[in-house]
Amino acid sequence: xxxxxxxxxxxxxxxxxxxxxxxxxxxxxxxxxxxxxxxxxxxxxxxxxxxxxxxxxxxxxxxxxxxxxxxxxxxxxxxxxxxxxxxxxxxxxxxxxxxxxxxxxxxxxxxxxxxxxxxxxxxxxxxxxxxxxxxxxxxxxxxxxxxxxxxxxxxxxxxxxxxx
Numbered sequence: 001x002x003x004x005x006x007x008x009x010x011x012x013x014x015x016x017x018x019x020x021x022x023x024x025x026x027x028x029x030x031x032x033x034x035x036x037x038x039x040x041x042x043x044x045x046x047x048x049x050x051x052x053x054x055x056x057x058x059x060x061x062x063x064x065x066x067x068x069x070x071x072x073x074x075x076x077x078x079x080x081x082x083x084x085x086x087x088x089x090x091x092x093x094x095x096x097x098x099x100x101x102x103x104x105x106x107x108x109x110x111x112x113x114x115x116x117x118x119x120x121x122x123x124x125x126x127x128x129x130x131x132x133x134x135x136x137x138x139x140x141x142x143x144x145x146x147x148x149x150x151x152x153x154x155x156x157x158x159x160x161x162x163x164x
Contacts, residue, residue, distance in 0.1 A: 003159070028101040028115070029068070029079070036092045047081075056088040056124065064127065077102065077136045085121055085128040093122035102136025 031047055033040040033054055043050040047068045054062040067082040081098050096119040103115055108131040110117040117132040 028099065029081075030099040031081075032097040032099075033062070034095045034097075040094075051083065056086065056090045056094075060086050060088040062086065062088075062094065073138075074141060075138050077138065079134045079136075081117075081130075081132045083130050085124065085130075087127060088124045090124045093120055095120050096130060098130075098132050100132060100134035102134045104132055104134045106133040107131060 029044065029047065031043045031051060033043075033051070040054055041050065048066045051063050051066045052061055056062050062085060063083050064086045065082075065084045067080070069080045071078045071080075079100050079102065081100065083096070085094075097116060098110075098119070099116045101115070104112050104117055107117045107119075108129060110119045110130060110132060115134060119130040121128050121130070
């Protein structure tokens with residue numbers, strides 16, 4: 001009986017270990033901003049704050065609003081990048097390249113290439129909204145859960161035959 005309790009506790013610990021790291025895909029997020037062909041900045045962390053620091057003119061930031069969000073689940077993750085440019089005086093176009101975790105499923109006014117979306121903003125007489133969405137599956141978690149279930153089944157059969 002003591003062996004059964006220890007094996008159940010061990011299996012529960014293994015299951016929690018698999019589920020604790022549901023996703024590490026957030027580290028694949030990157031934004032590169034270029035003015036014409038000149039690199040302005042590359043952002044991988046604190047994207048919302050860092051992107052608001054980019055200036056079109058001395059007094060006008062490039063972005064009026066930025067939002068980077070992540071929705072994590074046990075089997076599925078989704079990511080959103082949303083930004084709105086300011087009205088400004090700029091004759092040079094800006095290129096914003098957003099690389100997202102998983103695969104990009106939708107974008108507004110951007111060109112999708114694999115998990116990257118390329119936005120070109122050349123009209124600053126109006127606000128421009130750029131949006132990208134991506135999704136990723138947590139296949140490792142599913143495999144881990146199935147492995148734990150197989151271990152539980154094998155343990156049950158082993159202890160049942162050992163008792164008999």
